[in-house]
Amino acid sequence: MHDALTAEKAGVAATAIITDRFVPTAKAMATVQGMSDYPFAVIPHPIASNSEQTLHEKAVDAVQQCVAILLQGETQADA
Amino acid sequence: MTLRVLDPTFDNDQAVQATVSRLPSLAGRTVGLLDNGKLNVDTLLDHVETLLRSQHGVGTVIRLHKSDASRPAPEDVVRGFAGCDAVISAVGD
Amino acid sequence: MTQLRSPIYDLADIVAVNDMYHRRGWTDGLPILPPTEELVQDCLDAAGLAPSAVISVESVRQRPITAEKVAINAVMAGCLPAYMPVVIAVIKAMCQPEFNLHGSTASTGGSAQFIVVNGPIRQRIGLNATHNVLANHSRANACIGRAIRLILINVLGCVPGQLDRSTLGHPGKFTFCIAEDEEDSPWTPLAQQRSIPAGASAVTVMAGESPHQTMNEWTRDPKEIAETFAAEIRHNMLTYSIWAGNYALIVPKQLRELIAAAGWQKHDIQEHIYRSARVVRRDWATVGKQQIVNLGKGADQRFGALHSPDDLLVVAAGGPAGGFGAIVPPWLGSRSQAVTQIIETP
Numbered sequence A: 001m002h003d004a005l006t007a008e009k010a011g012v013a014a015t016a017i018i019t020d021r022f023v024p025t026a027k028a029m030a031t032v033q034g035m036s037d038y039p040f041a042v043i044p045h046p047i048a049s050n051s052e053q054t055l056h057e058k059a060v061d062a063v064q065q066c067v068a069i070l071l072q073g074e075t076q077a078d079a
Numbered sequence B: 001m002t003l004r005v006l007d008p009t010f011d012n013d014q015a016v017q018a019t020v021s022r023l024p025s026l027a028g029r030t031v032g033l034l035d036n037g038k039l040n041v042d043t044l045l046d047h048v049e050t051l052l053r054s055q056h057g058v059g060t061v062i063r064l065h066k067s068d069a070s071r072p073a074p075e076d077v078v079r080g081f082a083g084c085d086a087v088i089s090a091v092g093d
Numbered sequence C: 001m002t003q004l005r006s007p008i009y010d011l012a013d014i015v016a017v018n019d020m021y022h023r024r025g026w027t028d029g030l031p032i033l034p035p036t037e038e039l040v041q042d043c044l045d046a047a048g049l050a051p052s053a054v055i056s057v058e059s060v061r062q063r064p065i066t067a068e069k070v071a072i073n074a075v076m077a078g079c080l081p082a083y084m085p086v087v088i089a090v091i092k093a094m095c096q097p098e099f100n101l102h103g104s105t106a107s108t109g110g111s112a113q114f115i116v117v118n119g120p121i122r123q124r125i126g127l128n129a130t131h132n133v134l135a136n137h138s139r140a141n142a143c144i145g146r147a148i149r150l151i152l153i154n155v156l157g158c159v160p161g162q163l164d165r166s167t168l169g170h171p172g173k174f175t176f177c178i179a180e181d182e183e184d185s186p187w188t189p190l191a192q193q194r195s196i197p198a199g200a201s202a203v204t205v206m207a208g209e210s211p212h213q214t215m216n217e218w219t220r221d222p223k224e225i226a227e228t229f230a231a232e233i234r235h236n237m238l239t240y241s242i243w244a245g246n247y248a249l250i251v252p253k254q255l256r257e258l259i260a261a262a263g264w265q266k267h268d269i270q271e272h273i274y275r276s277a278r279v280v281r282r283d284w285a286t287v288g289k290q291q292i293v294n295l296g297k298g299a300d301q302r303f304g305a306l307h308s309p310d311d312l313l314v315v316a317a318g319g320p321a322g323g324f325g326a327i328v329p330p331w332l333g334s335r336s337q338a339v340t341q342i343i344e345t346p
Helices: A002-009 A020-032 A052-072 B041-056 B075-081 C014-023 C037-047 C067-077 C081-094 C101-106 C121-125 C139-154 C222-239 C253-261 C266-276 C281-287
Strands: A013-019 A041-043 B003-006 B030-035 B060-065 B086-090 C008-011 C054-058 C063-066 C112-118 C177-179 C202-208 C212-215 C247-251 C278-280 C302-304 C312-316 C324-328 C339-342
Touching: A002 A013, A002 A020, A002 B075, A002 B086, A013 A020, A013 A052, A020 A041, A041 A052, A052 B041, A052 B086, B003 C014, B003 C037, B030 B041, B030 B075, B041 B060, B041 B086, B060 B075, C008 C014, C037 C067, C037 C081, C054 C067, C054 C081, C063 C067, C067 C081, C067 C139, C081 C112, C081 C121, C081 C139, C081 C202, C081 C339, C112 C121, C112 C139, C139 C177, C212 C222, C222 C253, C222 C266, C222 C278, C222 C281, C222 C324, C247 C253, C247 C266, C266 C312, C278 C281
Parallel strands: A013 A041, A013 B086, B030 B060, B030 B086, C112 C177, C247 C312
Antiparallel strands: B003 C008, C054 C063, C112 C202, C202 C339, C212 C324, C247 C324, C278 C302
């Protein structure tokens, strides 16, 4: 999350993919960085033990959210 | 007699609200994908890369890596952001 | 008094203060002392600092930690003004880049700041180095460690579930501060081993997991005594984390006497454990981690607990009777490194 905020501060459109169990942490980091409403993509936890097929499905989900955020700044994570 | 006590927290109002950059389209653009070195995040981003190219017409994908997920990206990776139109950072776990 | 900048609340009594501070998430769950202007000013005066003085800046949040916020949280934790120089030194140590404050406090691994105090300030403020040293007894040990926790919560947002992602944490996160028993030890104090001049006071801070207690009362051989500690470190490498980093070793009087009688200094213990605390990757199969034995460089890959003998922090502390000892393992190898910081008294 911090790295996306760093890119954003450098003027580059950015977002982050977060697993759902880390959402409060991502929001807290955005808040201390002065971007409390910063949008990011959320996928189900975990990643480390997933099969190839599950990773593909999570990637489809993540890309859909990331593209929406990068183009309009909207988040599906808040929905 | 009342007690006059002080607030122990950092005053968040001191933080400046930054503005965010957005793009009209990803077609032909350069997108940086940052992986944090944790298990399977690279594979997740392989799929993300394929989807960005095939479905959203992304021109170039730059893969960025950091080996220590517990620290901010090192300077050379941050410099790499400058060559991108957009950056996606994948946290994993 | 007029220089204090924090918002002020007028509350009926100590119960009302605790109700509000607990409700707002500003405590560790235990009752706090109300941080009144007068008590906070006393702490600032003892440290010789203006309220706006910046002690350190936490690099990931880019957030300054001011003397005023340190003093407020120290009062809440129960600190006497005389403890302030120690609290300030710990903050400075934790904000050194090699400590990796954000990583070690945010991680699911759940470490605490293990603090070892050396030098004359120990006796001036009544820090305990003997009976029950890793637990309850002295106000100074309890409140200095607690002040650091409250500062992490209130100034840096290390709130469980938010920027503190510990899966379990450990009891040391309430407070985890000891003194070295320099007067009753034949060895060089930890701070002097780490380049602090004799006669100065200093803190050494490491991101530590919970202590593991050991016992060996059946030998006079220093090698065997050291081997019990080494075995516990090897065990931690397999069941918790294999990566090399700072381990702390707490050696009580009964074991110190036997080790010293054989002519061993701290560096002899460090050398022995450096050579002995090693495992091979295949050992993981014995602790339910068969799945990762063949990754990396394969089953024969060797790992040491220490990059060098100096990575081992040997501390003389504990009550006079009993062949007990403890290791304090690192949070995650050398991703956070122990920092020693001199204590400045005004």
